[in-house]
Amino acid sequence: MEWLVRLWDYIAGEWRVIGHAPVLFGAAVVLSVGLAGFVIWRSMEWRYGGVEANLQSTITTQRETIVQLQEQLRGTSPQIAAIQAGRDKIRAQLQSFYIEGAVLFNRQVATAEELTALQSDTGAWAKRVAEWTQSNMGEAALAKVFDPGSGFSVNWGKAFNAEHSNTLNYITMLRRNISTLIETAAWDGRSANVDRTPSP
Numbered sequence: 570m571e572w573l574v575r576l577w578d579y580i581a582g583e584w585r586v587i588g589h590a591p592v593l594f595g596a597a598v599v600l601s602v603g604l605a606g607f608v609i610w611r612s613m614e615w616r617y618g619g620v621e622a623n624l625q626s627t628i629t630t631q632r633e634t635i636v637q638l639q640e641q642l643r644g645t646s647p648q649i650a651a652i653q654a655g656r657d658k659i660r661a662q663l664q665s666f667y668i669e670g671a672v673l674f675n676r677q678v679a680t681a682e683e684l685t686a687l688q689s690d691t692g693a694w695a696k697r698v699a700e701w702t703q704s705n706m707g708e709a710a711l712a713k714v715f716d717p718g719s720g721f722s723v724n725w726g727k728a729f730n731a732e733h734s735n736t737l738n739y740i741t742m743l744r745r746n747i748s749t750l751i752e753t754a755a756w757d758g759r760s761a762n763v764d765r766t767p768s769p
Contacts, residue, residue: 663751670744678729707758
């Protein structure tokens, strides 16, 4: 407010001069105020113009993203979403079986008793895989799990004996076929039934 006091003092001191040309003085004051306002406006525009542009760009991008998501959701039917959820659960369980097979394959066997235990555990693992696959994926997937395919026997250097090597080949075959079921939904014979949730 100090500038108002100075302006008043100036007007009081120069009143005689102002009194001879009041219109010219008024015009000068209006022009000065307008010029000052213009300068302030331009300064604010220069300072915050970039921020406003960035905000507008962000808002536009977000709107475009929302539109894209809405289109995607509109194109995804509840049935397709349910099928995808079923595939995710199937994949997770198959991956669990795959890891179990790796643990069996890597088990150290140094005696006949340890080999017998490995064979027993391998049989139990294969039975769980078979029961779950048949129940949740169907007969075709079950056949695929136990399909020898183009597999070949390997004489594993770490094997305790030939029988141990055969057990390792069996584990390898099952894991290879389980991997195929993980990587493709072509064998999900029952996943199209959206009312069916994979059992544990």
